[in-house]
Amino acid sequence: MVAAEGILTSHGGKTSHAAVIARGMGTPCVCGVESFRIDAAKKEVRVEGTDTVLHEGDMISIDGAQGIVVLGAVPLVSAELSGDLETILSWADDIRRDASFGHLVGVRANADNPEDAKLSRELGAEAIGLCRTEHMFLGDRKQIIQTFILTDEPDVRQHALADLLSVQTKDFLEMFREMDGKNVIVRLLDPPLHEFLDDPRALEVEIARAEAQGATAEELAPKRALLRRIDGMIESNPMLGLRGVRLSIVFPDLPLMQVRAIASAAATLKAQGLDPRPEIMVPLVSMTSELAQLRSVIERVIDDVERENTVELDIPIGTMIELPRACVTANEIAQHADFFSFGTNDLTQTTFGFSRDDAESKFIPIYLHRHVLESNPFETIDDGVVSLVKMAVDRGRSTNPKLDLGVCGEHGGDPRSIKKLYKAGVDYVSCSPYRVPIARLAAAQAKLSDR
Template sequence: NAQGEDVVAGIRTPQPINRRQKASPQEVSLEEAMPEVYKELEHYCKVLERHFRDMQDVEFTIQRGKLFILQTRSGKRTGLAALRIAVDMVTEGLIDEEEALMRIEPEQLNQLLRPVFDPEEKEKARKEGRVVAKGLPAGPGATSGHVVFFPSEVEERTAKGEEVILVRVETSPEDIRGMSAAQGILTARGGMTSHAALVARQMGKVCVVGCEALRIDYKNRHLEVNGRLIREGDYISIDGSTGEVILGKLKTRPSEVLEVLVEKRLKPEESQSYQIYHKLMQWADRKRKLRVRVNADRPEQASLALALGAEGIGLCRTEHMFFEGERIYAMREMIIAQDPESRREALDKLLPMQREDFKAIFRVMRDLPVTIRTLDPPLHEFLPHSDDEIAQVAERMGISFDELKAKVESLREANPMLGHRGCRLGIVYPEITRMQARAIFEAACEVKLEEGIEVHPEIMIPLVGHVEELRDQRRIVDEVAKEVFARYGVEVPYKVGTMIEIPRGALTADEIAQQAEFFSFGTNDLTQTTYGISRDDVGKFLRAYVEKGIWDFDPFVKLDTKGVGQLMMLAVEKGREVRADLKVGICGEHGGEPSSVKFCHSIGLDYVSCSPLRIPIAKLAAAQAAIEENGKK
């Protein structure tokens, strides 16, 4: 007879307990061989489960036809099983909704919302040595595709129906269209809040960043990784939940929740996974106090977010809109303009494009608040970088190579993240802020007049560290609002606020609140400026810091409550001393990380904002925070 340790060691293969577990008709289950003993075992398993109010891992033996229960403990389970067990136990009356919510790790919801690799296929790849590298898991999910190195070619190949993974040393805003078309994104550099990571999460793309084992050769169109050569066109698979890079194509399983809510391929009653998700979200919505918004700058992202229960847009990044189609050239005209008049002429070309962008988003969000950030990145990001690209763009724009090259060089900064960006752009070039404000208000008025939608735009000025910066930009916004409302003969309610993303902004929040109707913590930059580290370069030393115990975690993934969090707490306190009704939220990537969401609840924020597929995770974390708070009272 086999002993328990033989089964654990893999020496013996156990027989099935009941008929449902049989892998073949030849197998004999305990239910068939000893039906009376099986009934007794089933009875005691139910007794133990009810007593401990949890799924049990029961060890037993049978001697001369008599059942002996040897020991029991809470059973190990996958994330999906944990969700199902929690819901089932509420249905059976063993636990209540609050306890069910508290038993679930919010990140386990990812297993309901993302595609995953077939476990057997992935294990086979691991045994065959095809897991060749590991980076940072920046965009959860799993996907396979042909390796392509250039964003423009990604668009061409996906248009032909190919599955493509964009592989870059790092990405920049001009890669946005290729990133949108790709199945997944893999970079050699960057951290969890690098450009690739931020954009991928907002788009819902599978993404692995900071995979430093990659040696990418753009010229010869191949990459080397740990002695393996991968050529353009070869299939690779990336797991955005673990950071693994795998040779070849692996099967994936789709998210049934998204098939019900977004793709409409399944009916709710056809998916047990969706029914579990729906119940959990209903319970979480009843318990939480924090509102949950989305970071989105495209209508399709906003639609996905609404399907997942978003209560507004907490961050609409306007810069991504400038890379669409022909508008990048109008943007470049504005940048190389030598005087305000030429700049205004270029901006006049961008105005109708921005207006239509905002109208599309307002139509989707209807009467929910939409927070729109004015232009934030430094202008050099919109210009070409290599000499070949400069030559092509110069020819297209009808200017000399030397003139464009000189402009590119003049905009180069030693540390662009601390340079001429954010509100500083609008102060030096007020016509930029004026154009964006006009596009927002004209879009809001037209949607109201044409479709009867009462839009609630919130204009957010970035990188404010001094109240006079906000006063300057607010004056322009208010002037434009007054002029547009008079011209259209209609008004829309709006707010003007700021991102608190540099320490001085938090330290002088009482002064800034005199001009701001809301604060939104941009914790990506606030972490960067508090620590004095570049979020794009942190991957070079992050692993060493964690291994040596200097940091317990990546502060760009999980909020540093002892440092960055103290600045947030101070800003909330000082801001509301001046303006009691000050609305405060968070729009950095921490807005979808469970422990960070709980901290936001504890310091009295009104909402968190995160990428679309993090919304359910943020909701569950917010519900847990409210339950924990009530338990302490």
Template sequence: MQTRVGKRTAEAAFRIALQFVDEGTITMDEAIGRTSGDQLAMLMFPQFDTRGNLVEIARGIPASPGAAVGEAVFDSKRAFDMSKAGKKVILVRRETSPDDLVGMVAAEGILTSRGGKTSHAAVVARGMGKTAICGTDAISVDERANLFTVGTHTVYEGDIISIDGTTGIVYLGAVPVVASSVTSYLEGRVSAETDEASPVVKAVHRILTHADSRRKLLVRTNADTPEDAIRARILGAQGVGLCRTEHMFLGERRAYVERLVLAENEDVQRGVIAEMEPLQRADFVGIMMAMSGLPVTIRLLDPPLHEFLPSLVDLSSQMARSEALGEEIPARDKALFAAVRRLHESNPMLGLRGVRLGILIPELYKMQVRALVHASLEVKKLGHDPKPEVMIPLVSTQRELLYLRETLEEEIAQTFKGTNQVIDMPIGTMIETPRAAITADRLAVHADFVSFGTNDLTQLTWAFSRDDVESTFLPRYLDLELLPFNPFESLDQAGVGILVRQASELSRKVRSDFKLGVCGEHGGDPRSIHFFHELNLDYVSCSPFRVPIARLESGRAAVAK
């Protein structure tokens, strides 16, 4: 006789746990221990009904769960236009960049032939709760011809495809989608108290409510727009732990950062900054109104230059072509080419970004805190309760932090002057570099709080490029078990975790109640959350969609034996 290990579905796990509670067999603490954030995540996404005849054409890396169906579109602007016209689209790209954001927001799902779970497409998709498959190397994407080929199949723009972000499978044609009742409940569209609520919704409600009552970790969200903040608050977020202000200057606004960095002199820079300030002010007003009464941590601009400047390769090709054809090159194009070549960086993630940009262009960060002060006053005038926090990115030394803190404090005080009002505005720092982690006690002297940017801290500790390793050697490392898991998905507690632990202990020696948080992708990872609970951190921050998962796992960590 053959025997097999039975696999319990995510729905069954929640329902059976509550059944045992109602029978008096187990306690509610034991019930939340018998469920998991991963199971909750499975219940939150729509799924395909795969009972019919399906045409599977490719498999890639499941980067963001869910099921999405739509017309294949190969250009972000067209994706936006088609979505606005009422069509459902799947954005297909070799890889995405910040310029694709408008199309990513409009699309039902995202499919790329390159990248992995920490690529731009994957991170942005997870943040929006959008289905995505990345690293589908079997498909060959031709963005100029608006098609992709895979095996004997050619998919043209307008053809219907279906992508399963949970399994990584790409189907030809439309596959029926089953919506998630759990997500409807979490987003407030269905009440767990009504007769219409399904048994799994009632089970999730009771278990999540108990987890909230037991957890010590607060759960904040990473949000860059008022819409993200509103959605996250509905999902249970207790504030914004990371507002990435550079994301506010993507798409149509990208030109502001480009003009700022390429400015020929300080007068030109000041002119661009003056144009940026009202935009920032409006952004901050919207987010703080959505999070009234809860903290909103504004990370000052941290734009890697390669995401905002024209490609040096493309400009070089254009210049060479014009010269070869004997065409006259406009003075502006020559100046742009010279500036981009001067600022070109071999490794932009380690170049002019974060605190370094703020020191080179101090008026930039001064503008941001000025906009934040004015936004806070406006929000307060409207009857809301703003709780802004300022966070300085990529700090490595005490002197960097002290220099900028004094500059920002002076600007904040000057902006409040004459208003007869003062709103508390703590200034903290991110710990993203190994040096910052091992000298955290020196930084803590000049910081009101610290937030661990575990994405960059992992990258710098491992000497891994997030944008490259998942599509090159990392899959092979995992196959050979040279790595037990992807360190960008789950925190490397034996390596990066030691730095986080050390920095936490050093900071708490400076002040026993020093506020510590996490705002990398690991803030929503179930396994990592248990480690952060063990370190007695104050909060984790994650993408809106992962907030309920973090709530459950924080509760599970609190009751774990």
């Protein structure tokens, strides 16, 4: 995805994982072109119902905003903020920040690297509302996290952790330097570990080919052992499995490493006279004890870094609210949190009992056509989900009046959702960088319409 100029898939929808990540990267993306029949082996695409066949090297143009795919190249222009638009956005910012129009509402951006952070600031984001650390483990670093996951040797695992600590510290140094004086919420590792591993079916094919070419059992033994390890980590429902805070409790070395990297980067920049403002977010919390236990670990690591560097660090610790139970028990969880950030993508999935990618490709279009749903709940937040957000806002503030409350799901860039979330009482919304100007305008409109 990092190398791609554009992304086109035959499955999924506008809020599928591929679309969300592409939007954050500013990469044009069209998901769910079901008429495409992709043959990866032949490197060609057939368009069902036509004679059109696309081959490797053919040029196509895609419009991610309208879901249009064009054969051949079309003229392009770069989007920019200028003239009247910049003036209107400045008026919107004045309204957002004016308490006389209602409670203040900020606009942050979801950014995972310094380039996106810089772009976010240029487009008017006031802070980073979500920095996903899992994206920092891709590319050349994937081998390091694979070694950590798959090895049984303590020395090898510790060496992998040391390598991860080094690259993570560098990542955070760059992010915090780019956002000097601005808050950066860093989410600890969230996805299941098997997502960082090789495709087991591809490995299976590799073994079969080697066997057909005469490889001995001894030669194939390491690959077969690797296949067994990977298969053993596959979960029936990974979205509800070993991920988020559960991952940090089962593999405690991971949060220790990440928190040390965050705190060390902040300490280094403070020593240079800069003003780093990291915040640490624990994902997928459903029980108060999960956050309480992990918070004590995080605070202990921060204390260690402060002593080692003779520096005082102020790093708020909060959680991502994305499960109904967390909303219901928000008054208890808030006693151990400095902030809540609502992950409305997963909160929508778990409230409805939907699998986002499956729902958008299988039945949501039919539900919309037959008016079972008025709108796609992954594009515009559902009123039932808003009720859970409002419950968590009210219950959280009842035990922690200073609790900072934000939204970091893709709903944070949708105008209709922003209006609903403002009424629910959130302090800010966070969205993909390219949706920041829309969010700035929509937040001001939400305040005016609520007067």
